[in-house]
Amino acid sequence: MRRQTASARERAYDTGRRRQWLAGEARAEGVSRRRLLTVLSAAGVLAPLLTAPGAHAAPARGTAAPGILKPLPEHLFTVRGTNAETRFEVLRGTGLHTPADRFFVRNHTETPQLDAAEWALRVWGSGLRGGPAEFGIDDLKSFRAYERSALIECAGNGRGLFAEQQGQEVSGTAWRLGAVGSGRWRGARLADVLRAAGVSEHAVDVMPRGLDPAYVDDGVDQGRVRRPLPLAKALEDVLLAYELNGEPLPYDHGHPVRVVVPGWVGISSVKWVGDIEVSDAPLYSPWNTDTYRLFGPSYPPEGSAPLAEQTLKAAFELPWEAQLRVRTEHLLTGRAWSGRGGVDRVEVSTDGGARWRPARLHDRARSAQWVRWSLPWRPERTGDVELLARAHDTAGRVQPERTVFNEQGYLFSAVVRHPVRVA
Structure with a gap:
């Protein structure tokens, strides 16, 4: 018997809860009736009445980090x-x-x-x-x-x-x-x-x-x-x-x-x-309800089911717009991770995505944990370069070129174009 995916279980869970709310069997502490009706419109009863609003970001509170106790040095x-x-x-x-x-x-x-x-x-x-x-x-x-x-x-x-x-x-x-x-x-x-x-x-x-x-x-x-x-x-x-x-x-x-x-x-x-x-x-x-769902043109008016699993990502352990020396070997390092399955493959491109090479993985693939990876690179030309890292996981997912837009900017999973300058 085929095992149901976590995302499918979450959709089924959300659909069942909507039906129970319509039957008077749910509570929604702190959620306005209007907002909840919007979420519940997926049941097919309320969809013509409302459209989902976008998220309201809390106003910025200055350039410091009010309320954080530990030191936050700029280099970290x-x-x-x-x-x-x-x-x-x-x-x-x-x-x-x-x-x-x-x-x-x-x-x-x-x-x-x-x-x-x-x-x-x-x-x-x-x-x-x-x-x-x-x-x-x-x-x-x-x-x-x-x-x-x-x-x-x-x-x-x-x-x-x-x-x-x-x-x-x-x-x-x-x-x-x-x-x-x-x-x-x-x-x-x-x-x-x-x-x-x-x-x-x-x-x-x-x-x-x-x-x-x-x-x-x-x-x-x-x-x-x-x-x-x-x-x-x-x-x-x-x-x-x-x-x-x-x-x-x-x-x-x-x-x-x-x-x-x-x-x-x-x-x-x-x-x-x-x-x-x-x-x-x-x-x-x-x-x-208001947040941690996906809203936008590619999603129903009430939004997606509540977010559960994290997505797939890879990142370089390298400053943004780092300065690297030409004709010098650099060891590119980074981390890749997935919420659904462990990362079992990472590819790196040093020419903006024209060619890809497999990186060396330093950890075994584990769900809900990252792997460290590395790849040597000797740039032969000066100028601006975009470095790319692309992760694959044991659930069969591969990072795409673009992430489907959602209004609140959740679950970005596209291959990141990391800028560096070779001089």
């Missing part, structure tokens, strides 16, 4: 509003896992400074057999600890390349490729905690919520960051992590506990988790 990060993007070249030589001081930061508001000794996780909702359950940090550490290497990547990673490379304007933070990091996460399995709390056979959705301040967008209070997961995913491979790379989580990366959802878009990996609702009815939030 590019500050983008309340966020900090890792300069990809600083990953060279750092190993498989990104050091915490170089890990990108994606904040909707600001980093809270929480005391682990006073922290508690409340698990509650109609999908439990009994009443709410509460777990302190020592309770969480009493469960069997698991370690998992996994990437966290913002769904908008590469967003700036829609305009820069494809000439298409999109909304949101204009990341290049540095809104991604690899961690060695340690914590309790969410499945174990849910079972200890008494998850019932009627549960369908699990929604973690952060303890960061409420997000206000265009004057509208969206509440704290939260996004539902299907129960099947919650019970599969999700961690409640309290360590990153063998150390307690830093404040900016979720201290004391965060959710880690391997292979899925970063918004699913809620930081500073404070409560988890387990529901026997479908759940919606602004983070799977």
